Amino acid sequence: MRTSEQTFPADFTxxxxxxxxxxEGGIENDWAEWERAxxxxxxxxxxxxAVDHWNRYEEDYRxxxxxxATAFRISLEWARIEPERGRFDEAALEGYRERLLKMKACGLTPVVTLHHFTHPTWFHRETPWHQAESVxxxxxxxxxxxxxxxxxxARVITFNEPxxxxxxxxxQGAIPPGIADGALTMKALENLVRAHVVARRELGERLGRVQTGISQNMLAFAPDRWWNPxxxxxxxxxxxxxNHAFHEALSTGKLRVNMPGVATTRVDLPEARDSVEFVGVNYYSRAHLRFVPRPPFIEFKYRDTQGRGLTDIGWEDWxxxxxxxxxxxxxYGKPVWxxxxxxxxxxGTRRPQYLHTHLGQVLAARAEGVDVQGYLYWSLLDNFEWLEGWGPRFGLYHVDFDTLERKPTPACDYFRQVATGKRLVAPL
Known part of the structure; x- marks a missing residue:
């Protein structure tokens, strides 16, 4: 990498x-029900x-x-805000408002996600995503x-990893709502696109032009057997x-999925055309795909092809x-976050090198003309990791899950050097 490619622009976030x-902790929603089951x-x-961020948020901002960091991504918990269908909890809304104001006062720009996987307990029973009323x-x-x-x-993300x-x-039926039906999957996909469009419209009517997008988990893919067609x-x-069906629907207004025997749809949604101000990318790893002669015909595998060692959750470092x-x-012709x-x-020993190699790829992409404007590390804190529970640790700060004490990992110093100097440096 040339020296000129080592530096981030002054306005990079x-x-x-x-x-x-x-x-946050103390939330009753569909995931809490899933756990009890x-x-x-x-x-x-x-x-x-959880890690009690609802009460310790000021400490976490510090x-x-x-x-x-000059930006902080949070999500609003729908189950707190609308615990019963049609009844909004004003105390919860005021609580989030207070937290966001204090975030701003700390010099942190809010990046706010409206939907990050979870739903109120009534949602799947009364208005699930495969029904039009969900929109x-x-x-x-x-x-x-x-x-x-x-x-x-605030920058607003309507949906995280739809x-x-x-x-x-x-x-797969592995997470709520626990359905395994390709046709219903495609109906739900269409309604999620429509829901993004109406949410963006509501935001615009209240806030004027607001930076709105989605966060899409994007995997690199490779054939498990390079020789197998x-x-x-x-x-x-x-x-x-x-990787692309959702992004393309919000760019072109055409929703296209073609996975024969699994799930297929072709729907024109003209109202979705050009309906984001930025493209949100969540990137972690590469998966190797193998065809198997039984539904759903796909096996995902993570392989350590370069001898770097799989990450502790078992993903390839790629x-x-x-x-x-x-x-x-x-x-898509939009700024990328x-x-x-x-x-x-x-x-806690591999993270500085991981940051170094991945931030290097961001600079390489910018050198090729990709308008990457911001980088948000997942995550500030060790936390509850969905189906994996309390095992994984993604945090810049290590959290003792018994005492909830936060302690810096070696990656904190590295992240600070890059973020404040706007320059890629080698980890110690």
Missing amino acids: FGVATSAYQV GRLKEPHARCGR LATAVG EVFRRYSRRCAALLEGLD MVLLLGGYL LDRALVRLGGQAY PEGFLQTLRDVKR ITENGIDDRA
Whole structure:
């Protein structure tokens, strides 16, 4: 990498990311019900108080500024805001408003996600995503969220990783709502696109022109058997469906998924055309795809092809795929924000090198003309990691889950050097 490519522009944003259910604590929603049903990999794991960010948020804002962050991504918990259908909790809305105002006072720009996987307990029973009524319900929720964001100049993410929600919740049945039906998956996908459009409209009517987008989990894909034409076809079809179908719907107004025998749809949604101000990318790893002769015809595998060692959650450390992913989203002609990128590093020793290699790919993408404007590390804190429970540790800060004490990992110093100096440096 040439010296001229070592520097980030002065207005490049470095920040950190969290989500409500994983850090706040004290939330009763569909995931809490899923836990009580014993549906996690560790059936007795419970999120419970999480890491008590709801009460310790001021401390956590200070931790974010201490590593040079100038943006802080949170999500609003729909179950707090609308615990019963049609009844909004004014205390919860005021609580989020207070927290966002204090975030701004700390010099942190809010990046606010309206939907980060979780739902009120009534949602799947009364207005699930495969029913058209879900769009109106989300519109009404978004309208209340828009009101609490007034005057904050927040960047807004309507949906976090909608394809993960659909793959896990509607195709595999592994997360709420626990459905395994390809046709319903496609109906839910269409309604999620429509819900983004109406949410953006509500935000615009209340806030004027607001920077709005989605966060899409994007994997690099490779054939498990390079010589197998079916594996190679899966890479082509799976990459288009998983990485790009949602982004393309919000760019062109055409929703297209073609996974024969699994899920297929062709729907024109002209109202969705050009309906984002930025493209949000969550990038972690590469998956190898293998065709198997039984539904759903796909096996995902993570392989340590370069001898770097799989991350502690079992994913390949593949920074090269980050550059390719950023090249791929250049087609949408919008600014790009890295809304998540991070590593499960339980010893805390690999994260500085991970940051170095992945931030290097961001600079390489910018050198090729990709308009990457911000990088939000996942996550500020160790937290509850969905089906994995309390095992993974993605945090810049290590959290003692018994005492909830936050302690810096070696990555804090590295992140601070890069974020404040706007220059890629080698980890010590």
